[in-house]
Amino acid sequence: MGFPATRMRRLRRTPALRGLVRETQLRAADFVLPLFVEEGLATPTPIDAMPGVARQPLAGAVEEAIEAQALGISGVLLFGIPREKDEQGSGAWDDDGIVQQATRAIHEACPGLIVITDLCLCEYTSHGHCGLLDEDGSVRNDATLELLARAAVSQARAGADLIAPSDMMDGRVGAIREALDEDGFEETPIMAYSAKFASAFYGPFREAADSSPAHGDRRGYQMDPANAREALRETLLDIDEGADLVMVKPALPYLDVVARLREATGLPLAAYNVSGEYAMVKAAALAGWLDERSAVLETLTAIRRAGADIVITYHAKDAARWLQET
């Protein structure tokens, strides 16, 4: 039945009708807010390419977490910037490391808020790569697994509610699961950055976390942006190794991958609206070229519509505020 019997505009006539037939809901509870916490910092240090986001000292990270929780945001994702870096990235498994300290402090201040710890070595290695290096400068997979496992156990010991490996080593979910179980953390879930692409949109993050590779790039371990079938394969492998939640990263240029994974797996699915995606919207908004509020809410809704249950985003606090006003 076509026009005139069918008129699609009938259900778009009023806000109430549009609300009744809206297919995708956006709630603050869907959001996770990433936080950068830096050891030895006295005051928050703004990140140039991410207006509104700063590297935080421990107390600042706790304040951010308190604010996020008050706005109804479900969790925070912690990235640590240690005072000292070395070849191995040993700060990652220091029980008194900055992420471990922040995990404990946030738990104390915000009972019920989910603390997720990003698990990778790149913020802790002097060379900025996500694992141990060979003489020729390539990242050693199997030797790195042991270090990741050690860091995961240290994060779990600090009380992390979810461990989120972002390194893209083969076999890391299995290695981390085994190590957690051996140490009595069989109840600690793993949120795997499963389809993590080698993306230009991580640029501002690397400034924030001071984690740009000193030589080369990450294409030897992160995924080729051209590959969606491979993303499915990576994700199924992570699930097989014991991932409890899976993730696509970045979000916007990869919504097709989000949709495919939504079809292919019943696991909770997260999408990471990364630093470069945030920077683009912020830059255009500050120039007066985009209305920030509508652009952000539309973007986050689109990520949910594609199939993500959880949206990790630097816009989380603003978006949660705007949702309260609507």
Ligand code: PBG
């Ligand atoms: C660490 C990591 C990165 C991001 C999250 N975890 C950077 C990278 O892989 O280079 C990027 C997040 C963002 O851009 O917001 N491996």
